[in-house]
Amino acid sequence: MTIQSPVLVTGCAGFIGFHVARRLLDEGYSVTGFDNMNDYYDVSLKQSRLSLLREYNSFTFTQAALEDRGALEEIFASSKPSIVIHLAAQAGVRYSLQNPYTYVDSNLTGFVNILEACRLSGVDHLVYASSSSVYGANAKQPFSEHDATNHPVSLYAATKKANELLAHTYSHLYGLPTTGIRFFTVYGPWGRPDMAYFSFTRAILAGEAIQIFNEGKMKRDFTYIDDAVEAVMRLMQRTPQPDPDWQAAHPDPSTSYVPYRIYNAGSHRPVSLLTFIETLERALGQEAVKEWLPMQPGDVKDTYADIEDLIRDTGYRPDTPLEKGIENFVAWYRDYYR
Structure with missing residues (x-):
């Protein structure tokens, strides 16, 4: 692919999509x-x-919904992208408990529309966002792409798992090269206000209580935005090939006999929620008022990414320390919100 080749980025006004588009x-x-x-x-x-x-x-830029097939067909016809980086989706685990149809429309119908548009346009490579939430009830850690992910615990996770299955089907039927990236709790400047670290920051600065679920005993593999973007950039340039070692008798979920791959993108450094909050308090110079709540439906207790495949295939290991990432976010937050 030449540097002049067009790249279509869906969700470009979203958190990860914005950073990926700007880097490109x-x-x-x-x-x-x-x-x-x-x-x-x-x-x-x-x-x-x-x-x-x-x-x-x-x-x-085009403003339209993924469910709008006509708008998608038009943008593919006019821009003729060689690479599609699909980062648009209805995000959030808890929101899916009250708004299930929104996830069906965007994450399922919308994803099929993207696949069809890629197929009909002869796209060279589709890179799409999956999620660490697909690991669901899995207890074995760190979470490996080579393990089965058949027990999601939220509708959001189920739609992301479905995306991976749909992508494989198109890789099989039409030879469409697809790469799914399972992001692990991405944070940083220009982040999503619905995510805990963002709402924590707002509440702490306002002197309001922050809600901490499961007594803060959960752990998350927090991944700084620049590290997530670097993973996308490297994987974008690595078009998947059929795996000659793939065996139908012992199928590896992360690869296939068709041009299909799944990768984790995480820091490989899980941190307890309480440690994360303490780091945020230090960066803000202010202690949080804490409200303790039970575990929420759809949440998983811990996330921990096995990133050996990412390191092996791209030579990249996410390396931003949590303290530095939080400092960068707080500096951006203070500047943006004055």
């Missing part, structure tokens, strides 16, 4: 952005991200 633009790629700009969280934040992308002459 900084490196000289032509980027076509696609986002529905929904009000799941503060739209003005999405508009601020989008305004930064619009500063690049090589960026174009």
Whole structure:
């Protein structure tokens, strides 16, 4: 792929999508952005991200929903992307408990629309966001792409698992190269207000109580945004090939006899929620008022990424320390919200 080849980034006004699009633009790629700009969280934040992308002459944008097949067909026809980085989705575990159809529309119908558009347009490589939530009830840690993920504990996780299965089907039927990236709790500047570290920051600065579930005993493999973006950039340039060692008698879930791959993108350093909060308190210079609540439906207790495949195949190991990542987020937060 030449650097002039167009890249379509869905969810470009979202957290990870914005950072990926900006990195591509900084490196000289032509980027076509696609986002529905929904009000799941503060739209003005999405508009601020989008305004930064619009500063690049090589960026174009279409506002539409993934469920709008006509809009997708039009943008594929006009931009003719060689690479599609699909990061648009209805996010959030708890939101899915009250709004299940939103996840079906965006994450299932929308994903099939993306696959069909890629197939009909002859796209060279589809890179899409999966999630660490697909590991669900798995107890073996660290979570490995080579383990089965058949027991999701939230509708959001089930839709992401379904995305992986749908992608494999298109890799099998049409030879579409697909790479799924299971992101592990990505955080950092320009983050999502619905995520805990963001709402914690707002509450701590306002002197309000923060809600801590399961007595803070949960652990998360917090992954700094720059590390997640680097994983996307490297995997984007690594078009999957059929695995000659794949065996139908002992199927490896992470690879296949078709051009299909699954990778974890995490820090490989799980941190307890209480340690994370303490790190945030130090960066803010202010102690949190804590409200203790029980475990929430759909949550998993711990996440921990096995990233050996990512390191082996891309030569990249996420390395941003939590303290540095939190400092960067707090500096951005204070600047953005004055």
